[in-house]
Amino acid sequence: MNxxxxxxxxxxxxxxxxxxxxxxxxxxxxxxxxxxxLGYPVVVKAQVHAGGRxxxxxVKLARGSDELERYAEDILKLKIxxxxxxxxxxxxxxxxxxEFYLGIVLDRNSRKAVIIxxxxxxxxxxxxxxxxxxxxxxxxxxxxxxxxxFQAQLIGFEFFAEKEKALLVARILKSMYSIFxxxxxxxxxxxxxxxxxxxxxxxxxxxxxFDDNSIYRNPDIEEFSLIDKKEDVERSAKEHxxxxxxxxxxxxxxxxxxxxxxxxxxxxKKYGGEPANFLDIGGSSNPQKVIKAFExxxxxxxxxxxxxxxxxxxxxxxxxxNGIISAYNQMSIKVPIVVRLTGTNAELAKKILSDSPLIxxxxxxxxxxxxxxxxxxxxxL
Amino acid sequence: MSILxxxxxxxxxxxxxxxxxxxxxxxxxxxxxxxxxGVTPGxxxxxxxxxxxxxxxxxxxxETGADISVIFVPARRAADAVxxxxxxxxxxxxxxxxxxxxxxxxxxxxxxxxxxxxxxGPNSPGMIxxxxxxxxxxxxxxxxxxxxxxISRSGTLTYEIVYNLTVQGYGQSTCIxxxxxxxxxxxxxxxxxxxxxxxxxxxxxxxxEIGGTDEQEAARYIRENxxxxxxxxxxxxxxxxxxxxxxxxxxxxxxxxxAQAKIQILQENGITVINEPEEIGEAVGNLLS
Numbered sequence: 001m002n003x004x005x006x007x008x009x010x011x012x013x014x015x016x017x018x019x020x021x022x023x024x025x026x027x028x029x030x031x032x033x034x035x036x037x038l039g040y041p042v043v044v045k046a047q048v049h050a051g052g053r054x055x056x057x058x059v060k061l062a063r064g065s066d067e068l069e070r071y072a073e074d075i076l077k078l079k080i081x082x083x084x085x086x087x088x089x090x091x092x093x094x095x096x097x098x099e100f101y102l103g104i105v106l107d108r109n110s111r112k113a114v115i116i117x118x119x120x121x122x123x124x125x126x127x128x129x130x131x132x133x134x135x136x137x138x139x140x141x142x143x144x145x146x147x148x149x150f151q152a153q154l155i156g157f158e159f160f161a162e163k164e165k166a167l168l169v170a171r172i173l174k175s176m177y178s179i180f181x182x183x184x185x186x187x188x189x190x191x192x193x194x195x196x197x198x199x200x201x202x203x204x205x206x207x208x209x210f211d212d213n214s215i216y217r218n219p220d221i222e223e224f225s226l227i228d229k230k231e232d233v234e235r236s237a238k239e240h241x242x243x244x245x246x247x248x249x250x251x252x253x254x255x256x257x258x259x260x261x262x263x264x265x266x267x268x269k270k271y272g273g274e275p276a277n278f279l280d281i282g283g284s285s286n287p288q289k290v291i292k293a294f295e296x297x298x299x300x301x302x303x304x305x306x307x308x309x310x311x312x313x314x315x316x317x318x319x320x321x322n323g324i325i326s327a328y329n330q331m332s333i334k335v336p337i338v339v340r341l342t343g344t345n346a347e348l349a350k351k352i353l354s355d356s357p358l359i360x361x362x363x364x365x366x367x368x369x370x371x372x373x374x375x376x377x378x379x380x381l
Numbered sequence: 382m383s384i385l386x387x388x389x390x391x392x393x394x395x396x397x398x399x400x401x402x403x404x405x406x407x408x409x410x411x412x413x414x415x416x417x418x419g420v421t422p423g424x425x426x427x428x429x430x431x432x433x434x435x436x437x438x439x440x441x442x443x444e445t446g447a448d449i450s451v452i453f454v455p456a457r458r459a460a461d462a463v464x465x466x467x468x469x470x471x472x473x474x475x476x477x478x479x480x481x482x483x484x485x486x487x488x489x490x491x492x493x494x495x496x497x498x499x500x501x502g503p504n505s506p507g508m509i510x511x512x513x514x515x516x517x518x519x520x521x522x523x524x525x526x527x528x529x530x531x532i533s534r535s536g537t538l539t540y541e542i543v544y545n546l547t548v549q550g551y552g553q554s555t556c557i558x559x560x561x562x563x564x565x566x567x568x569x570x571x572x573x574x575x576x577x578x579x580x581x582x583x584x585x586x587x588x589x590e591i592g593g594t595d596e597q598e599a600a601r602y603i604r605e606n607x608x609x610x611x612x613x614x615x616x617x618x619x620x621x622x623x624x625x626x627x628x629x630x631x632x633x634x635x636x637x638x639x640a641q642a643k644i645q646i647l648q649e650n651g652i653t654v655i656n657e658p659e660e661i662g663e664a665v666g667n668l669l670s
Contacts, residue, residue: 259538
């Protein structure tokens with residue numbers, strides 16, 4: 001789960017990481033009121049779950065209310081990497097002397113948390129890593145002992161020779177690690193961490209990703225996600241135990257298991273079609289779940305055919321077939337449906353489906369080919 | 382021979398009185414796996430089809446001599462179940478539970494090392510060695526004893542490919558789901574090493590997906606260390622970047638963990654990569670002949 005910059009900064013503040021004064025606005029009027037309280041100049045920053053917003057025109061310096069009004073209106077109309085901007089962070093402006101990068105990430109290879117630091121901040125760290133790798137400092141954290149003082153200080157002295165400043169950086173790192181562990185983050189970045197012309201060290205921008213599996217023990221983090229009304233379909237799928245991601249194509253997919261669901265998308269593409277979604281219904285044959293899956297797939301008007309690909313392992317194919325039939329009978333579905341059921345009790349399932357208008361396929365490639373063909377014809381049942 | 386599980390192994394099931402635990406304990410036993418006990422705190426003295434239930438792994442190990450544990454404990458208590466197993470002398474922990482907080486898994490890793498235990502998973506379907514036994518939830522009716530070792534990050538996709546192997550005439554030595562989470566215990570190269578040493582295994586099928594770099598590490602390892610042929614399938618060629626495709630570990634976060642990048646590195650290291658699951662039999666056949 002991701003949160004917005006202003007939310008990340010509220011967490012930073014509560015862990016004593018210095019940030020600039022600022023507040024979030026949902027419209028221009030609120031933005032103007034906040035700026036009045038803070039005093040001009042202010043910086044207007046688009047709040048989106050995507051990088052590269054500066055280049056997209058999502059960050060502006062406003063010296064007065066006229067400028068702020070204009071920028072706020074413009075930014076609220078922006079689409080940044082396809083995402084609309086619903087919130088603005090209005091923040092005090094600061095004169096920046098130097099920019100740094102500080103990050104903690106859970107590293108899959110070493111299976112440890114790693115501190116990543118660089119004196120080249122403000123740009124994408126992947127670029128620095130690729131082009132000037134010698135400017136990246138890493139400290140692996142032993143999960144049993146946590147971030148040790150000396151490790152944090154090593155990074156501090158990489159940034160500043162002056163003891164007071166180096167220790168402040170170390171303190172910020174310790175706070176970052178506390179957030180990482182206490183709130184179950186998988187990635188935490190301050191980019192850039194800046195030193196201002198007047199010598200203050202400040203987290204100018206921040207990003208935190210949280211582990212979805214740990215949300216149950218971090219109710220405060222879950223609250224953060226509630227301000228987003230977008231991605232309604234994905235959320236409602238999740239509530240029904242379905243894993244769903246919309247895509248651009250026109251063949252709806254319903255599959256049990258995430259790996260098989262990806263392989264199903266791939267095989268549709270291989271036979272010349274385009275998948276409309278990723279949808280994993282999990283291990284259940286529960287008709288209610290299948291109905292919900294149909295509803296979600298059909299909420300996309302691009303869908304011209306549906307391919308149901310089920311491998312019955314523990315799940316019995318006849319149970320799944322019954323679930324599909326009862327869901328189908330309760331709904332009015334106009335697009336052709338190709339069903340492929342293999343594994344436990346597949347023969348029984350075939351019998352159940354043979355009396356229905358559903359088109360059966362005996363293997364994955366046959367199912368994919370039929371679905372692609374039907375999506376082109378645009379036939380209806 | 383198979384890997385990790387032997388006829389002489391003694392297996393317990395943690396969470397044996399739960400819905401999934403009891404269902405699959407019975408199935409594993411029906412497949413002639415040597416299930417010698419189960420653990421559910423507070424239910425000692427009960428039994429499940431003659432399998433004795435204990436309050437703790439420590440007691441179960443003392444009474445039964447168990448060396449393997451299969452964990453069906455719900456996600457919120459599963460990490461502790463793994464600590465308990467390793468700390469009580471279990472040498473192989475198979476974690477079926479899905480949804481364990483990833484930082485808890487990161488803390489488990491050094492603990493396992495300290496106690497000399499190995500872990501399959503978490504978020505794994507477990508493993509099956511046809512004719513020897515099953516540890517987890519693998520469907521027993523799609524496998525057949527043979528010479529192909531299978532390792533995979535997935536569940537049903539693995540069944541799909543194993544089913545194709547079986548109907549196309551290629552039985553398996555051992556099939557393993559390594560787990561779909563960001564951090565897992567044993568990884569591809571750990572299993573490849575075991576398959577290379579296993580006399581029953583003549584070829585290996587490696588089923589990967591987007592996210593992480595385990596397939597890339599495996600590709601290099603295979604070229605440098607393996608004499609047995611390996612065939613691979615990678616899922617997620619059409620997956621968009623930045624979206625988690627079901628598994629916690631399946632997310633494209635940089636250029637080198639896309640399906641295309643993985644396929645390229647596998648091929649560059651001399652590994653056959655198939656385009657769809659049904660091609661598996663032919664590919665394995667070509668390499669074995």
